[in-house]
Amino acid sequence: MRRHIQLMDKSLSRSNRKLLTTGKNLLRILNSTADGIMILDATGHVLFANKAANGLFCKKDEDLTGTMFGSPIADGHKTELQLLSENGVRTVEMHVSSLEYENAAAVVCLRDITNHVDMQESLKESNEALLKLNEELVKARDEALKQTKLKGQFVANISHEIRTPLTGIAGLADILLTDCQLDEEATENVRLILQSSNQLLLIVNDILDFSKLEAGHITLNEGEFRLDCLLDEVKDAVLPATYQKDVTVTTEVDGELPISVVGDCQKLRQSLLNLAHNAVKFTPNGFVKIAAEQLHAQDHTVGVKFSVEDSGIGISKSARDKIFEPFVQADGSTTRDYGGTGLGLSITKHFIEMMKGELRVDSEPGDGSTFWFEIDLKVPPHAA
Numbered sequence: 001m002r003r004h005i006q007l008m009d010k011s012l013s014r015s016n017r018k019l020l021t022t023g024k025n026l027l028r029i030l031n032s033t034a035d036g037i038m039i040l041d042a043t044g045h046v047l048f049a050n051k052a053a054n055g056l057f058c059k060k061d062e063d064l065t066g067t068m069f070g071s072p073i074a075d076g077h078k079t080e081l082q083l084l085s086e087n088g089v090r091t092v093e094m095h096v097s098s099l100e101y102e103n104a105a106a107v108v109c110l111r112d113i114t115n116h117v118d119m120q121e122s123l124k125e126s127n128e129a130l131l132k133l134n135e136e137l138v139k140a141r142d143e144a145l146k147q148t149k150l151k152g153q154f155v156a157n158i159s160h161e162i163r164t165p166l167t168g169i170a171g172l173a174d175i176l177l178t179d180c181q182l183d184e185e186a187t188e189n190v191r192l193i194l195q196s197s198n199q200l201l202l203i204v205n206d207i208l209d210f211s212k213l214e215a216g217h218i219t220l221n222e223g224e225f226r227l228d229c230l231l232d233e234v235k236d237a238v239l240p241a242t243y244q245k246d247v248t249v250t251t252e253v254d255g256e257l258p259i260s261v262v263g264d265c266q267k268l269r270q271s272l273l274n275l276a277h278n279a280v281k282f283t284p285n286g287f288v289k290i291a292a293e294q295l296h297a298q299d300h301t302v303g304v305k306f307s308v309e310d311s312g313i314g315i316s317k318s319a320r321d322k323i324f325e326p327f328v329q330a331d332g333s334t335t336r337d338y339g340g341t342g343l344g345l346s347i348t349k350h351f352i353e354m355m356k357g358e359l360r361v362d363s364e365p366g367d368g369s370t371f372w373f374e375i376d377l378k379v380p381p382h383a384a
Contacts, residue, residue, distance in 0.1 A: 036092075036110030041103050044070045053110055056083055056092060069108070080113075090114045163204045170197035195240045202277055206343040209270070213350050220354055224380055225265040227304070228253045231290050234272045238280050238288070246285040249276070256294040258302060262378035267351040271359075272306060274344040275371045279310035286311030286368070300379045307372035315363040324349045324359065 030037055036053030038046055049057075049064035057064055077096040082089055095109045173194035176182065182190060212218045231251040238249060272290060279288040288310045295303035315323065324345050349359045355375045363369035 034112075036108075036112075038064065038069065038108040038110070039099065039104050040069055040106045040108060042105040044068055047104055053108075056090070056110055056112065081110075163201065163208070166197055166201045166204065170194055170201060173197060191240065191243045195243060198237070198240050202273075202344075205270070206274075206347060209347045210343050213347065218350075218354070220264045221266065222262055222264050222378075224260050224262050226260050227257055227292050228259075230265060230269055231272070231292060234269060234276050234290055237273055238276045241277065241280045245280070245283070247280060247283050247288060248286075249280065249288045249290070252289060252291040254292060254294045256297075257292060257304065258297075258379050260380060261302060261304075262380055263375070264355060267355065268306075271348045271351045271373075272308065274348045275308040278344060279308050279312065279369070279371075282369070283310045283312030295374060297379070300381070301376050302379050303374060303376050305372060305374045307370055309368065309370040311368040314365040314367050315361065315369055316365050320361055320363060323361075 030050040031052075033050065034052060036056050037048075037050045038053045039048040041047055046064045046067050046069050054062060054064055077094075079094050081092045081094055083092055084090075090112055091114045093111045093113045095111075097107050097109070099105060099107045173190050176190045177187065177194065209218070228251075231253060235249050235251050242249060276288060276290055288308065291307045291309070293305045293307070295305055297303070345359075352359045352373045352375065357373040357375035359371065359373045361369060361371050
């Protein structure tokens with residue numbers, strides 16, 4: 001019996017030591033967690049509080065144990081507390097769970113969510129600021145669009161007002177040259193009038209076309225036309241600019257091409273005219289050739305390569321990368337020496353892209369330039 005009692009005492013001692021060790025380990029774990037943990041009795045008094053809980057409610061080295069925390073709280077209760085600490089006001093999330101163990105009634109978990117709340121508040125303020133900024137940007141954009149529209153309307157109206165008398169002046173000058181017997185001096189003066197009128201008319205047309213492109217008011221209008229007549233019209237339009245130069249303008253139409261085709265003749269004419277005008281302008285002496293070459297023909301469609309070649313001053317590689325941008329010329333000296341708005345190539349590029357083509361250039365300084373593009377045109381049944 002005595003030995004049995006001794007064995008039981010030893011077993012009980014081992015169990016107590018193990019229980020004590022377990023309790024210490026549990027206490028160490030509870031005190032190492034960042035969340036506050038408290039155990040309350042049925043009256044709301046604190047039976048246990050870990051270090052994090054003490055740190056939230058007490059000064060350094062004080063203990064909540066034995067203090068009154070509050071009336072018994074329902075199981076599952078969750079709320080936020082505002083606690084005054086040495087570092088200011090802290091926001092703490094509290095969650096209560098029931099506990100049935102000896103005289104314990106509830107366990108309270110406390111989590112400091114101050115940084116999370118501050119972050120949410122900061123995000124809210126940032127979002128409100130972004131919304132306000134977005135509203136201001138929308139207003140600024142709408143105002144800019146309004147001003148751009150008004151500017152475009154003004155430019156279009158002014159361009160129309162200028163173009164009408166210019167067309168009349170150019171027409172009268174052409175009649176004087178072709179139908180009237182003028183002496184040499186008068187002929188030269190009328191030629192200068194015609195040349196200046198055509199140059200100014202080209203600038204006005206560029207401005208008008210660019211304002212329409214900006215406003216999105218330009219669409220394709222297809223119709224039947226003759227390629228040889230089109231190239232001759234372009235040639236005749238740029239001839240006045242060669243009167244004081246030693247420049248020959250020629251056209252060349254591939255004999256394999258059909259007599260007539262269907263496409264937007266007006267935009268094709270304007271594109272070739274812009275290219276031919278530039279070719280004449282930048283060619284002090286030599287030649288300008290406007291050509292149309294057949295690439296392929298199938299299913300009532302013909303692929304045509306249009307090109308404008310000149311023996312002029314040529315273009316450097318650095319300039320070739322930017323000349324298709326609006327208001328841009330090869331360099332500042334180009335504008336001073338040759339004039340122009342820098343819109344012609346940009347407009348031409350847009351027109352050709354509308355016709356599913358791509359404007360390209362082959363050029364070297366001093367070796368002339370060739371601007372070219374390829375587009376598909378329809379072939380009417382009677383011309384196939």
